[in-house]
Amino acid sequence: MLMASARAVKPTEPEVLAAARRGDEQAFGRLVDPYRSELHAHAYRMLGSIYDADDALQETLLRAWRGVSRFEGRSALRSWLYTIATNVCLTQIARRPKRVLPIDYGPAADPHDTPGTPLVETVWLEPYPDEMLGLQDGYAAPEARYEQRESVELAFIAALQHLAANQRAVLILREVLGFSAKETAAMLQTTEASVNSALQRARAAVEERVPEQSQQQTLRLLADDDLSELVERYVDAWERNDVQAFAEMLTEDATFTMPPLATWYQNREGIRIWATHSPMSGAWRWRAVYTRANGQPALGFYAWDEDAQAYLPFALNVLTFSGAQISDVTAFIARSIKATEAAAYARFPEQPADPRRLTGTFERFGLPYRLT
DSSP, rough: OHHHHSSSOOOOOOHHHHHHTTTOOOHHHHGGGGGHHHHHHHHHHHHHHHHHHHHHHHHHHHHHHHHGGGOSSSSSSHHHHHHHHHHHHHHHHEEEEEEOOOOHHSOOOOOSSOOOOOSSSSSSOOOOTTTTTTSSSSSSSOSSSSSGGGGGGGHHHHHHTTTHHHHHHHIIIIIISOOHHHHHHHHTTTTTHHHHHHHHHHEEEHHHSSSSHHHHHHHHHHHHHHHHHHHHHOOOOOHHTTTHHHHHTEEEEEEOOOTTTOOEEEEEHHHHHHHTTTTSSSSOOOOEEEEEEETEEEOOOEEEEETTEEEEEEEEEEEEEEEEEEEEEEEEEOOOOOOOOOOOHHHHGSBOOOOHHHHHHHHGOOOOOOOO
């Protein structure tokens, strides 16, 4: 009884909120910590960049701290935080160009051509480590239309970036997070009619750009053992530089993109030709480590470095499946783009690592910095 009476009683949310409003930083932390991961994922959906999402989350929490003394609890804490986060993201969107994948930037390259030079501008989507950041299975709310993992798939994130900022916000708040039209209108300081109109336009635009079947649906139809076997075959083909085995795993209309290179290659035969005289020519030796990105299977690819006598990070390959074949490979390259001559990128594995890209494509995914 003595121990029970001495045991601390956990404060209720209203008590924690009251303490936070009095300037208690620890209380504020307890208040917002449960929402950090989902707010970060929300910012990523809005912005298409994990680094931009970092900045948006930091600004959101700063604004929340500054405004918590005025928060009276008339709306739910979650709604209040999402209102702040959404407006932070809308401000960021107004200041910079949208992020895209190479297939949205320009036409496919001739498979006989070398890649050319990368784009220095920050225009590319970035991968998202859903496992590390605690993204859960299922829906964020009963009213949501998209599962949480569906809502970070590369095709969905890429489609979102083509929407006007207000349409993007409405679609995410309504269809991903499950807020009502009334709640969304209050968060965006507009009318329910405007929200419903924007949602209708956004939904139609996104459906034009995403496959009928999401990656989550596709992967559920593949048994775990079958998926593991497919990924192992993919890795084995690359480690042996077996171009034919690699090409046979691709759909007829497959794509292979490599941001920050704007160059990309299309269809099984075109990718086979490019791979034969470039990454799988035998000039480089490859190893790969399995992970997950954007709710999809992914592989950290490593190229042998003679000076280091180790395999060093080269690219994070995010795989998109269509049935039991691979329809798209998005290889987020982690090497430097400081070289100005195109010839350097014909031998991209020999360029040094770029610290920022290395963090975004390997460290955040818990992948090692070298393999021996």
